[in-house]
Ligand code: ADP
């Protein structure tokens with residue numbers, strides 16, 4: 001075939017492949033256009049998850065009749081001067097409308113303030129109509145029907161009405177956070193109506209919008225950010241570590257008011273919390289970065305959701321520093337380098353031997369396994385609980401740590417174990433519980449330290465899964481139903497899955513707008529914080545859509561529940577309870593890691609311990 005210039009419709013469909021990935025991307029482009037036009041009220045309606053209909057109406061500046069044809073033409077924009085580096089609007093590429101028009105049935109109806117009448121233009125699968133007069137108030141209404149009718153291959157990738165409707169909600173939520181003074185509504189036969197009224201200007205307004213979108217409980221658990229460095233400003237809100245979530249979904253990033261998905265920002269946020277959050281937990285955050293438009297490139301991808309910073313190190317440093325400081329100001333101290341703290345703890349204080357080389361080897365070896373959090377400097381000597389009510393008392397650490405092989409029985413440890421008593425088992429015989437969470441066990445040739453919380457969590461998870469196969473799990477009725485306030489769509493999803501959750505023994509129902517009432521919790525979990533449990537489950541349900549997701553979802557729900565029902569660290573265990581836990585762990589496949597993938601125990605070979613002491 002000779003080289004030729006492709007027809008306009010084909011070119012637009014190629015562009016549409018990148019700009020219009022799914023209904024949510026159409027909503028994003030149309031709402032951005034409305035915002036660029038200075039709208040203060042934006043109404044979005046969808047049907048069929050946006051696949052049958054998307055309608056975005058605004059009260060913005062409108063499009064003059066004689067520019068309607070240009071608006072739907074490729075590379076036509078009213079927003080970009082000649083400097084591509086200086087972008088101050090959300091749109092600038094001039095390809096959203098022609099792209100959408102090439103894969104759907106598009107109607108663009110608009111009226112400017114000066115015009116007596118409105119006008120409209122249609123594009124169907126790339127075919128542009130003439131401009132006709134049309135009735136309407138000032139502003140613009142854009143309608144896209146039958147999305148992807150012209151590109152059936154793309155239609156096949158659609159995830160189903162519910163998932164697409166949810167993606168639209170998520171998109172609008174991200175945009176709404178950045179424009180608190182604009183009133184947004186989202187409605188349609190495929191959803192419950194959402195409305196976010198316009199808020200006041202300034203910081204109060206922003207916080208009010210955050211409460212509207214993320215739920216009123218977030219501000220109560222949030223810390224404000226305000227940090228700047230070399231022309232870059234960071235503001236917004238982050239959750240206190242105790243208010244963490246099971247997924248990173250509730251993290252919202254904005255660069256100069258533009259919602260972005262950015263690995264650098266996400267990574268910096270994660271890094272900032274590294275010492276304060278268990279892995280597998282994620283903070284809730286709305287981070288706003290503002291900087292000179294010339295210092296950030298938004299022209300990375302046609303969807304404009306990726307950015308590149310001219311100075312990534314500066315931005316990363318600002319986020320990590322700003323958040324760490326905010327967390328510190330709020331009284332949470334990072335735990336520090338745990339590996340180093342552990343190695344430090346193993347150092348026999350009174351008579352430092354030739355400690356150079358070998359110590360470093362030892363510390364390295366310990367860092368490779370999961371170190372229990374152990375910070376002698378920060379924890380005032382809590383008495384360690386030993387056996388049968390015998391506390392080790394103050395010297396226990398030293399005793400335990402530098403004990404001679406022959407000094408087993410010292411300071412409250414158990415009498416020597418005969419092999420028959422358990423040291424022949426893979427996880428050995430329990431010897432002590434320290435810091436009310438770590439079981440120390442002895443095998444023939446090693447020392448095993450079990451994180452009892454993590455281990456128990458895994459066992460509960462496996463038991464829940466097993467129980468599910470058989471029959472519904474028993475439920476524990478609450479004396480008073482517990483009301484949990486949540487964002488509307490979370491409450492919705494929970495309500496929808498009430499029956500599934502019921503099988504786990506969690507009985508809940510919708511309770512008016514934005515709330516659910518919990519009537520019973522799974523008996524297997526014992527005392528649980530129903531609020532936290534329900535929120536984690538909402539996260540879990542939001543994460544996993546898709547038709548074949550039920551089995552996966554059941555497991556995920558079981559995992560989330562197990563985490564709540566587990567023996568919290570802090571519970572003192574009797575010797576036979578400890579040994580029972582060890583034996584259960586040996587019997588249950590997969591119990592070497594907790595549900596979040598962290599190890600449930602570490603094993604230190606005697607040989608390694610001897611190396612650490614310079615005996616080898
Ligand atoms: P871009 O937003 O990149 O300029 P679009 O294809 O999205 O490209 O829109 C083309 C042009 O149509 C815009 O530059 C703008 O002038 C006009 N336009 C689109 N939507 C609206 C709207 N809701 N209100 C006013 N003008 C609009």
Ligand code: MG
Pocket residue numbers: 029032033090091092094096097
């Ligand atoms: Mg646009």
